[in-house]
Amino acid sequence: MTSSVLTQPVACATPPVQRHESEKPVIRERGQREVFCGLTGIVWLHRKIQDAFFLVVGSRTCAHLIQSAAGVMIFAEPRFGTAIIDERDLAGLADMNEELDRVVTRLLQRRPDIKLLFLVGSCPSEVIKLDLSRAAQRLSRQYMPDVRILNYSGSGIETTFTQGEDACLASLVPELPVEAEEAPASLMVVGSLADVVEDQFRRLFDELGIGPVHFLPPRNSRSLPPVGPNTRYLLAQPFLGDTGRILEDRGAKRLSAPFPLGAEGTTLWLKAAADAVGVDPKHFEKVVAPGQERARVAVERQKEVLGGKSIFFFPDSQLEPPLARFLARELDMKLIEVGTPFLHRQHLERELDLLPRDVQLSEGQDVEKQLDRCRDSNPDLIVCGLGLANPLEAEGRATKWSIELVFTPIQGFEQAGDLAELFARPLVRRTRLEV
Amino acid sequence: MQLTVWTYEGPPHVGAMRIATAMQDVHYVLHAPQGDTYADLLFTMIERRQKRPPVTYTTFQARDLGTDTAELFKSAMAEAYERFKPAAMLVGSSCTAELIQDDPAGLAKALNLPIPVVPLELPSYQRKENWGASETFYHLVRGLAGAKAPEAGWKRPARPEGQRPRCNLLGPTALGFRHRDDITEITRLLTSLGVDVASVAPMDATAADIQNLGDADFNVVLYPEIADTAAKWLQRTFAQPYTKTVPIGVGATRDFIAEVAEITGIDPAAVLAQAPSRLPWYSRSVDSNYLTGKRVFIFGDATHAIAAARIADKEFGFKVVGLGTYSREQARDVRDAAKLYGLEALISDDYLEVEAAIEALEPEMVLGSQMERHIAKRLGIGCAVISAPVHVQDFPARYSPQMGFEGANVIFDTWVHPLMMGLEEHLLGMFREDFEFHGDAQASHLGHGAVKERSDSPEQAFPGEAAVETKTTTTTTEWTAVWVSDAEAELKKIPFFVRGKARKNTELYARENGISPITLETLYDAKAHFGR
Numbered sequence A: 001m002t003s004s005v006l007t008q009p010v011a012c013a014t015p016p017v018q019r020h021e022s023e024k025p026v027i028r029e030r031g032q033r034e035v036f037c038g039l040t041g042i043v044w045l046h047r048k049i050q051d052a053f054f055l056v057v058g059s060r061t062c063a064h065l066i067q068s069a070a071g072v073m074i075f076a077e078p079r080f081g082t083a084i085i086d087e088r089d090l091a092g093l094a095d096m097n098e099e100l101d102r103v104v105t106r107l108l109q110r111r112p113d114i115k116l117l118f119l120v121g122s123c124p125s126e127v128i129k130l131d132l133s134r135a136a137q138r139l140s141r142q143y144m145p146d147v148r149i150l151n152y153s154g155s156g157i158e159t160t161f162t163q164g165e166d167a168c169l170a171s172l173v174p175e176l177p178v179e180a181e182e183a184p185a186s187l188m189v190v191g192s193l194a195d196v197v198e199d200q201f202r203r204l205f206d207e208l209g210i211g212p213v214h215f216l217p218p219r220n221s222r223s224l225p226p227v228g229p230n231t232r233y234l235l236a237q238p239f240l241g242d243t244g245r246i247l248e249d250r251g252a253k254r255l256s257a258p259f260p261l262g263a264e265g266t267t268l269w270l271k272a273a274a275d276a277v278g279v280d281p282k283h284f285e286k287v288v289a290p291g292q293e294r295a296r297v298a299v300e301r302q303k304e305v306l307g308g309k310s311i312f313f314f315p316d317s318q319l320e321p322p323l324a325r326f327l328a329r330e331l332d333m334k335l336i337e338v339g340t341p342f343l344h345r346q347h348l349e350r351e352l353d354l355l356p357r358d359v360q361l362s363e364g365q366d367v368e369k370q371l372d373r374c375r376d377s378n379p380d381l382i383v384c385g386l387g388l389a390n391p392l393e394a395e396g397r398a399t400k401w402s403i404e405l406v407f408t409p410i411q412g413f414e415q416a417g418d419l420a421e422l423f424a425r426p427l428v429r430r431t432r433l434e435v
Numbered sequence B: 001m002q003l004t005v006w007t008y009e010g011p012p013h014v015g016a017m018r019i020a021t022a023m024q025d026v027h028y029v030l031h032a033p034q035g036d037t038y039a040d041l042l043f044t045m046i047e048r049r050q051k052r053p054p055v056t057y058t059t060f061q062a063r064d065l066g067t068d069t070a071e072l073f074k075s076a077m078a079e080a081y082e083r084f085k086p087a088a089m090l091v092g093s094s095c096t097a098e099l100i101q102d103d104p105a106g107l108a109k110a111l112n113l114p115i116p117v118v119p120l121e122l123p124s125y126q127r128k129e130n131w132g133a134s135e136t137f138y139h140l141v142r143g144l145a146g147a148k149a150p151e152a153g154w155k156r157p158a159r160p161e162g163q164r165p166r167c168n169l170l171g172p173t174a175l176g177f178r179h180r181d182d183i184t185e186i187t188r189l190l191t192s193l194g195v196d197v198a199s200v201a202p203m204d205a206t207a208a209d210i211q212n213l214g215d216a217d218f219n220v221v222l223y224p225e226i227a228d229t230a231a232k233w234l235q236r237t238f239a240q241p242y243t244k245t246v247p248i249g250v251g252a253t254r255d256f257i258a259e260v261a262e263i264t265g266i267d268p269a270a271v272l273a274q275a276p277s278r279l280p281w282y283s284r285s286v287d288s289n290y291l292t293g294k295r296v297f298i299f300g301d302a303t304h305a306i307a308a309a310r311i312a313d314k315e316f317g318f319k320v321v322g323l324g325t326y327s328r329e330q331a332r333d334v335r336d337a338a339k340l341y342g343l344e345a346l347i348s349d350d351y352l353e354v355e356a357a358i359e360a361l362e363p364e365m366v367l368g369s370q371m372e373r374h375i376a377k378r379l380g381i382g383c384a385v386i387s388a389p390v391h392v393q394d395f396p397a398r399y400s401p402q403m404g405f406e407g408a409n410v411i412f413d414t415w416v417h418p419l420m421m422g423l424e425e426h427l428l429g430m431f432r433e434d435f436e437f438h439g440d441a442q443a444s445h446l447g448h449g450a451v452k453e454r455s456d457s458p459e460q461a462f463p464g465e466a467a468v469e470t471k472t473t474t475t476t477t478e479w480t481a482v483w484v485s486d487a488e489a490e491l492k493k494i495p496f497f498v499r500g501k502a503r504k505n506t507e508l509y510a511r512e513n514g515i516s517p518i519t520l521e522t523l524y525d526a527k528a529h530f531g532r
């Protein structure tokens, strides 16, 4: 089923689990989807790649979406913006390609700090078939080597929320330098992580003696990691289907692992990397033990609040299955429904193995029907988007907004307690309030 | 194609949502892709509404294009009707659906639902949120009240003797700047005058209320951006006069009362005699002397900007140094208002242009929207918020209208607050050189310049928050100012909110007169040179 694990599994810190999947068929629905589009990823991606600008080619709606998701204008001139298509463009009174070139030229003149420009497609640009890849090539010819210009689509007709990051990273992969054939095996961690988390992982890999280790996306567009047949990649995020595929086209091999959420997830994730290069299991134990212990203690503290409580996930970021696994296995929570916008069976294989056998997964959405199911099952905690949270709270139900799980550092040992606390907080709050 | 960084207004269908969400039993079916559902959070998070907006999105995907998006629209609409049983429905397209041309109006008609369905055509590539709200309200009023329209040329019969006049309050919507409290305040004011409020619309109205709008004697237009078009139609159709004065500020409220008195034939003397606002006295009390001639920059929607300019000039004794709006539809009114202060209005929805104008004018205070509040914060200028676009802070828990006499009290407090804080900071600043205080800390109420902004409001828990990005100002001149130390020390004694300007003026003066280094004398020569 998987062709990507390079080495034989070595005895692991946590005993290997029997391969088994849920007995219940996945609910697949098509109806109103109450989710963001892929443009939203710009909110965190532009902070991650610090010399990149994200230029959405779209409508006022697209501009308003990003502004609403970013929530607050922290910067006068952020490193994202929207080239708003107007009626002159649509009526053919203005040549859209010329218009786009004009906007890009002015932008790059104004912002000499920009070294990487993403032209980001939207629903309107896709529907009118504005060819942004040609535009990117054309503009690249003009601006290389000063500015690299790439394109991807974050449109809502093609991408859901975190799939925007997938599309963005997938557009970066062809730009990665070729790793020399005789280069030693390298590890690439794929998916954006908060800098603090990245640094923690880097230290752990160092101690384990795993290296060289590269991260995609890099913090700076000038330090793109190399890729080749000696590259093993480890996904840090579960929503990177296309990026994984294209990395494999370039010879990289995926290390199958659960995602680094919670003590168990983080251990198994690091273990996958360690086993791939044959790190001595005793050494592995020794290196991860302190972090593992801290994570266990911190998570344990929240068990009092969360243990035995039931939880319902509305689809949002594709992080739902790994989160559910963490909550079920490390906090004894009862999973009622785990909704996800898209279930990538291969990338989630290890997660699906670890989930309880009776878990109800759902893929896609019909928000009204899902709300009916949610109300019927009356869970102790509901994980949902910002459009649903307050209305559900007003019905007397406890909610956790899912978007915070994407914008907060939650991966790794040191964040495991914080992650559990994010779920505990709404419940604790309810016990405190007497109004 | 225009590069946009931050926008003042959303797309027109968000305006339509503000109408539907304000009402009780109207449902909106919007042909749109999934990402457009973000608009729900504006209502549930910013306004903290307890219910989801009554909007069904078709959320078509790429694979549906060219095959069954129309079918999708029909089934979404039929299901929405079954589930929500609304009294009326709105149907329309978002920007993307506009391009695929599915004709929601025709599709809705084919469904033959037993309720009124009002189709909306809101050109997304041309228009914006307020226009969308206005157009939606107008079509809804026309569609629902139109059924009761009398014959052309009908004359409204005189009100029966002894019956109190009745009016509708038109314009308040969901996500409006203080609309909730303005309704309460103006209703009270009208009641005290002897006028009853028949309906408020669209806020909290039912489809039936809209149907009966024509029954009232006249209309009060609270927000012309939203209700002007509908009020004009009601005037033509039902011979209902409507008020033109927006009662924001003491003077405007008095004018509004006079206008209502004239329409209804009521004597307003008793109400006016109560001197119901504290603003006039507070503004005359001696402690307010320091407000005199303060240079203010005003920017917002047309209604609030024009009102703020009048209050600033006539009721605070400020000097209006800039006035502008992002509402192009009302540009003319704002231009006319600006002329009263000898100014050229700034009509722009380009945030960077507004920022540049503020930077150039160096006002002592900014009255604007949340966007200008951010600009002012960065520039270290005090700011009070007078207009949408709204932020979670614009929905305070306390009663906080902008309109009527209580609104004037609220405005007095709100505007004076940042200046007071500025003064307090100055006093504190005088001790800064003391050992207990350290150097160049910025005024706490102005935020922390380029340092990250902290806020506890929910939609801000993002990673970008922690990072810092400063705007680089480019120096075009080779001339560098050199200050002798006692001149520099003297400069520090000047209140911080004018210090920047004093420094700039002095350096300008020194440069123009070829003076270097800048001494105490130069500082005072420059002061005399630029003195007002």
Ligand code: SF4
Pocket: A037, A038, A039, A058, A059, A061, A062, A063, A065, A121, A122, A123, A124, A154, A155, A156, A157, B033, B034, B035, B036, B095, B096
């Ligand atoms: S769903 Fe499409 S139109 Fe809407 S904001 Fe996203 S990209 Fe823009």
